[in-house]
Amino acid sequence: MPHGRAPDMLRGMSGDSHDATGGTEDGSRAPREGLDDEVLEFAQMLFQLAREGEAGRLAEYVDAGVTPDLTNERGDAFLMLAAYNGHLETVRVLIERGATVDRPNDRGQTPLAGAVFKGYGEVVRLLFEAGADPYAGTPSAVDAARMFEKDAFLELFRV
DSSP states (O other), X not given: OOOOOOOOOOXXXXXXXXXXXXXXXXXXXXXXXXOOHHHHHHHHHHHHHHHHTOHHHHHXXXXXXXXXXXXXXXXXXXXXXXXXXXXXXXXXXXXXXXXOTTOOOTTSOOHHHHHHHHTOHHHHHHHHHTTOOTTOTTTTHHHHHHHTTOHHHHHHTTO
């Protein structure tokens, strides 16, 4: 699931991947060339809002035009960070604002699998009911539920 707590670096204002030269040893990507320090600090603050469950503040920025699918240097979108940290309300506001529920990070992990791994039942249910595919990603949410013997999630997924 999201790896480490290194400072987030912006991958692309659109939320889409871009070809970045110069990745790092840990597989993260370098920030887009030409972004100044203020933009990077702003992006870091947004990722921290998602990570800490600041639903209202993050919603204001998304409503003002920040894409709900913005990703950091590891490909973690706001939804992944919120789901992995168990922030139900933040997950809800991001879904309501069009966040892609199955968007994997650069390691192939989805928000649903992250929530299963961490055992956040309400977050798992919300993502699943919003259309998240329990078979998407590597490992998938189904794989994670089986691996960690989370039978209630397997029942929810009708596996």
